[in-house]
Amino acid sequence: MNNDSINLKVGQCAATTYSVPVGPVHPALKEPIRFTFNLDGERIVGVDIKPGFAHRGIEYMGMRRNLIQALYLSERICGICSISHPLAFTQAVENAAGIEVPPRAQYIRTIIGELERVHSHLLWAGVGAHELGFDTLLHLTWNVREKSMDLLEELTGNRVDYAIPIFSGVRRDVPAEKAHLAYEALDYYKGLLQQMIDAFLHDKSVEMRTRNVGALSYDLAVDLCAVGPTARASGVKKDVRQDMPYLAYADMEVKAITPEDFGTEPHGDVYDNIIVRLLEVKQSIEIIEFCLENLPSGELMSIPKVPALLATLKKASGEGLGRHEAPRGEVIHYVRLEEGIEEPAVWKVKAPTYSNLMAWVPKFLGDEIADVPIIAASIDPCMCCMDRVHMVDTVGNETTRMKEELVRLSREKTRRICG
Amino acid sequence: MNVENIFTSFKNALGVSYLEDRTIERTVGVIHSGTVYDLWITVDRASFHDAVAHLCSEYVPHLSVISGDDLGDNVALNYHFTVGWGERYGEVTFTIRTLLPKSDLTIPTITDLLAGAQTSEREKIEFYGIDVVGIPDSRNLFLPEDATIHPWRKDLEEETAKEVKRMVKWEGRNE
Numbered sequence: 001m002n003n004d005s006i007n008l009k010v011g012q013c014a015a016t017t018y019s020v021p022v023g024p025v026h027p028a029l030k031e032p033i034r035f036t037f038n039l040d041g042e043r044i045v046g047v048d049i050k051p052g053f054a055h056r057g058i059e060y061m062g063m064r065r066n067l068i069q070a071l072y073l074s075e076r077i078c079g080i081c082s083i084s085h086p087l088a089f090t091q092a093v094e095n096a097a098g099i100e101v102p103p104r105a106q107y108i109r110t111i112i113g114e115l116e117r118v119h120s121h122l123l124w125a126g127v128g129a130h131e132l133g134f135d136t137l138l139h140l141t142w143n144v145r146e147k148s149m150d151l152l153e154e155l156t157g158n159r160v161d162y163a164i165p166i167f168s169g170v171r172r173d174v175p176a177e178k179a180h181l182a183y184e185a186l187d188y189y190k191g192l193l194q195q196m197i198d199a200f201l202h203d204k205s206v207e208m209r210t211r212n213v214g215a216l217s218y219d220l221a222v223d224l225c226a227v228g229p230t231a232r233a234s235g236v237k238k239d240v241r242q243d244m245p246y247l248a249y250a251d252m253e254v255k256a257i258t259p260e261d262f263g264t265e266p267h268g269d270v271y272d273n274i275i276v277r278l279l280e281v282k283q284s285i286e287i288i289e290f291c292l293e294n295l296p297s298g299e300l301m302s303i304p305k306v307p308a309l310l311a312t313l314k315k316a317s318g319e320g321l322g323r324h325e326a327p328r329g330e331v332i333h334y335v336r337l338e339e340g341i342e343e344p345a346v347w348k349v350k351a352p353t354y355s356n357l358m359a360w361v362p363k364f365l366g367d368e369i370a371d372v373p374i375i376a377a378s379i380d381p382c383m384c385c386m387d388r389v390h391m392v393d394t395v396g397n398e399t400t401r402m403k404e405e406l407v408r409l410s411r412e413k414t415r416r417i418c419g
Numbered sequence: 420m421n422v423e424n425i426f427t428s429f430k431n432a433l434g435v436s437y438l439e440d441r442t443i444e445r446t447v448g449v450i451h452s453g454t455v456y457d458l459w460i461t462v463d464r465a466s467f468h469d470a471v472a473h474l475c476s477e478y479v480p481h482l483s484v485i486s487g488d489d490l491g492d493n494v495a496l497n498y499h500f501t502v503g504w505g506e507r508y509g510e511v512t513f514t515i516r517t518l519l520p521k522s523d524l525t526i527p528t529i530t531d532l533l534a535g536a537q538t539s540e541r542e543k544i545e546f547y548g549i550d551v552v553g554i555p556d557s558r559n560l561f562l563p564e565d566a567t568i569h570p571w572r573k574d575l576e577e578e579t580a581k582e583v584k585r586m587v588k589w590e591g592r593n594e
Contacts, residue, residue: 225535
């Protein structure tokens with residue numbers, strides 16, 4: 001692929017190319033999105049991306065609710081990283097209003113945030129295995145993932161939407177009598193990590209299907225403002241936890257993980273995305289262990305009464321930024337508060353996929369239609385299902401391809417190259 | 420990263436177009452404390468592109484997002500950059516703010532300097548009705564392709580409500 005000739009818009013179709021819309025309901029995303037691929041034979045020569053089918057106007061709604069109601073709304077922006085948005089939002093509001101967060105609350109926020117990374121990365125790895133046709137690996141990975149979901153349920157009461165952060169602290173404690181459950185889960189993962197690395201990274205078939213597929217160069221990752229594992233797979237050492245520490249991350253040496261930590265040169269391909277995510281699971285386990293061992297004692301909220309908290313927020317004015325390194329990359333929230341009103345005057349949310357949208361284009365270009373599911377999945381770990389794919393040729397003939405057919409194409413390719 | 424040096428370099432580069440700056444300094448950490456900085460500068464729209472060009476020539480910036488703020492007579496745009504990533508405590512947020520009067524909602528694109536800005540610029544076009552001059556692709560991104568409403572404009576709330584009602588009816592939900 002020639003990176004210099006990237007076409008960010010669908011160009012004119014030559015006589016031999018096909019225009020192939022994929023989505024809006026899509027094979028490798030939890031949210032609907034529409035790709036329109038221009039194909040020369042099996043090869044992708046152009047792609048146009050249209051998101052927005054699940055735009056719910058959350059910021060608009062949030063600006064018409066009081067801040068605590070908006071916090072619960074922020075938790076529902078994403079079902080997988082359901083603590084990442086509240087973590088960024090609470091920090092933005094706390095920075096704007098000058099509210100302190102007690103040390104114990106900072107550590108508890110970090111523990112839940114890292115547990116979320118563990119389950120999100122494992123979910124993604126399972127989805128990737130499924131897209132390639134390795135369903136045994138999917139079942140193994142998702143079975144392993146359950147342990148982190150169980151622990152989250154034990155600690156917060158919920159498998160998703162944990163409702164832990166609140167302005168000025170956290171809503172629930174991690175009591176000493178539950179700590180053994182966390183240590184047990186961490187030991188479980190430590191024992192399994194090498195097995196997962198062997199299953200994914202030392203498997204010839206996985207390597208053949210993912211190496212040099214969906215590649216993103218270092219320069220493009222920087223220029224297109226990519227974030228998270230997508231950028232780090234290309235060797236960009238960018239991680240909010242390292243670059244601009246916050247919460248408990250300021251107390252430990254968190255390092256941005258790139259394929260170099262696995263001893264290989266970064267290619268920015270799907271294989272490198274697997275490396276980064278698996279190594280980050282190990283990193284998260286170490287962070288949680290550090291937090292449990294050094295968990296400070298003390299209060300959970302600096303303003304424990306909700307009416308007093310609301311009154312403080314109503315009096316506050318100013319603007320603040322809150323950032324968090326979510327499993328998929330940087331989440332940033334901008335908030336402006338005005339004295340006398342309970343609602344945020346401005347609330348802007350930026351999720352990692354928003355930043356990685358542009359990076360999808362060079363990742364797709366030059367690859368084959370059978371690689372679409374795994375490249376699409378390489379950025380975002382959630383799998384919903386694809387409704388259909390319409391294939392339209394240049395004289396207007398239209399055929400419909402079902403999700404199963406695209407997955408079949410992907411699996412046939414695996415069989416073909418594995419002989 | 421020396422905060423004062425950054426401000427001075429921008430002041431020198433932009434002259435009278437450099438309107439104001441401020442720094443928010445925060446202490447983080449429980450066991451080992453450190454300091455992080457949020458930097459904000461406001462520039463005149465005429466020199467906005469120069470300000471971003473200066474940022475790109477001095478650093479390797481990352482654009483997190485562009486936020487907008489309808490202030491009545493003006494729309495403020497905050498370009499939330501981060502610079503200095505790659506090392507521990509190396510990064511600061513750097514927000515460049517500029518005001519656009521409602522009578523002339525135009526701003527030059529920065530995609531020529533940072534291609535990744537396109538997503539956020541397209542969002543501002545549709546949600547605020549801003550004309551981003553020179554953007555390679557100005558189609559609606561998140562709103563329906565044929566939508567002409569600008570939902571984050573406070574003076575256009577009536578039109579937005581009308582259009583949303585029409586869409587709900589069109590979808591047959593009758594709510």
